[in-house]
Amino acid sequence: MTAVVVVLLPLLAVISIFLYVMDLPRKVGEIVSFDSAIRLVIFRISSPDEMRSFRDDVLHILESGIKDPGTDRWSLLHEMDDAKDEIEEKLRNGEFAFSFVGTITALLMGNVFGIVFGAVIITIVGLIFSFLVSARIIVTDVLCYERAVLNH
CATH class of the missing domain: 1.10.287 (Helix Hairpins)
Known part of the structure; x- marks a missing residue:
């Protein structure tokens, strides 16, 4: 039982960290929008x-x-x-x-x-x-x- 916990807990932690890192671009994209700034430049031209x-x-x-x-x-x-x-x-x-x-x-x-x-x-x-x-x-x-x- 403890062997399963010793293997699964670190694996779960690694997967959680990996998923968090993979979700970072979406989170940054919600905060920062380059699209609107580029639209502004294009529409001024x-x-x-x-x-x-x-x-x-x-x-x-x-x-x-x-x-x-x-x-x-x-x-x-x-x-x-x-x-x-x-x-x-x-x-x-x-x-x-x-x-x-x-x-x-x-x-x-x-x-x-x-x-x-x-x-x-x-x-x-x-x-x-x-x-x-x-x-x-x-x-x-x-x-x-x-x-x-x-x-x-």
């Missing part, structure tokens, strides 16, 4: 209404160029919506891969090879890249039609 007007103009151009009689406005909108989901998933996956490789490279350059300046540059490039990916996701979100519009 170009207003959402102008962006949506441009989107509608592009849709009208695409509609006028359709040669297939079976393709209509709604099928184009659904294709755009599907493409948005795929783009966002690929962007997030790419951002994670880039950040992961960049972090490891920066650690190796700074600690193993002693090239501190290179590690700083890689870190700055990684941060800029993350900002650009987030900005692209926000712009894609603004430019896509709402699902409620697509379901009518």
Whole structure:
């Protein structure tokens, strides 16, 4: 009985700590929101209404160029919506891969090879890249039609 407790208690503690650490990004995300700050910067450069007007103009151009009689406005909108989901998933996956490789490279350059300046540059490039990916996701979100519009 005590052998089971001796094995299970540390295992339970390790699992609890692991789950807490895995939940930290969500907790930090509830407190800190970079999304709103990036939206503010993007919307100072170009207003959402102008962006949506441009989107509608592009849709009208695409509609006028359709040669297939079976393709209509709604099928184009659904294709755009599907493409948005795929783009966002690929962007997030790419951002994670880039950040992961960049972090490891920066650690190796700074600690193993002693090239501190290179590690700083890689870190700055990684941060800029993350900002650009987030900005692209926000712009894609603004430019896509709402699902409620697509379901009518």
